[in-house]
Amino acid sequence: MECAGKGSRTPCGGPPTRLCHRCRAVAYxxxxxxxxxxxxxxxxxxxxxxxxxxxxxxxDFPFTFTQTATQIQETTCSFLAGHGIHHLGMWMCECSCGISSTFDNLRLTNCWNLPSDLCPCKGPSYPKPECMSTWKDYYEWRCIPLSSPAALLLHWPLTVYWAIQLATIKNLLPQISNELRIHYLGPEKELLQLAVFGELQALFPGVNVHIDLIGPAIQHLRDGEKTDLYTYAKCNEPDCECKSTFESHIERKTNCHSRAITLQLHAGFYHDCFGELIKDSPPHIIIAPNAGIAAYTSWLPTLEVIREIKVPVVFSDYCEEASHLAAACITSVTGAPPTIQIQINPFRQPIRVEESVLHLPCYPNCFLFGF
Structure with missing residues (x-):
């Protein structure tokens, strides 16, 4: 947390220990x-x-690790170390000390580094419940104990799932049939955790899901790269049946009869490349996780493009205040408040952000809103 008066005529004189006595959300x-x-x-x-x-x-989370994961005193590194997954595979970029690892090594990781009973390495045992709206619902459906840290990665596909539910409820999106096309804006960490999007096979059974991931964090050498996910990320047990389905979770295939989650990468800002992307197959929905609309001026031309092409969009952000400021930006561009009002995402990542400007509780994909 940083001093709310940072940038004044005088430099900060120490750590921000003086909380505002009324809101207690800012410190000086x-x-x-x-x-x-x-x-x-x-x-x-x-x-x-x-x-x-x-x-x-x-x-408020149902996990057995909730108390430690939601406390500022608990660092992400110590949390991951306590579960034996610190600096391993897809977990590497969940802490600041692991982000320096090479991108190429991480992007090919397809293992949970967890036992089979702690992760969804196979298809579900029974059909998805009609109303699944909490982490507890999801864990029960996938037969995962509430002690599993898998939600720290699964919040990506589950947020996609919930965003689509909200857009459908608001009649912004027709009922999904056999195809779903998503434009996914501003990916960062998830570029190193692509395998978790294989869970969309369970969340949207029988649907071909095509996701175009667009953002400046994508390296130009990977521009246009396509990956098909035909299986779920694997557990760390060599004899588990998840190993017998396919040789690799992330692989290129040409079998058009198989249902797949197709991920394609596009380097750059959405407003610069949307024309080519929508030429042949316009998206059903645009999803922008942890958008930070009010913090980046590059969002202004993107919002104008989204308004022009009239495609439903769902944003997420880390805290309610960031969402409030984003909603104000949306209103100034579109002339109307968000159609999907600011609301808590039930599938937000259940570990608190360590470094934030405000003392407000911050979680990745914490609040959702859209138009």
């Missing part, structure tokens, strides 16, 4: 910085106070 390094920031903070203080009152709901 000194009394002088608190005084200098008072006029600016006055406009947001009441709103932040109300958001802080809802923090208990955000921290």
């Amino acid at each position: 390094c000194s009394l002088s910085h608190q005084v200098s920031h008072r006029t600016s903070h006055k406009r947001e203080c009441e709103r932040l106070e109300q958001q802080m009152k809802r923090s208990g709901v955000l921290n």
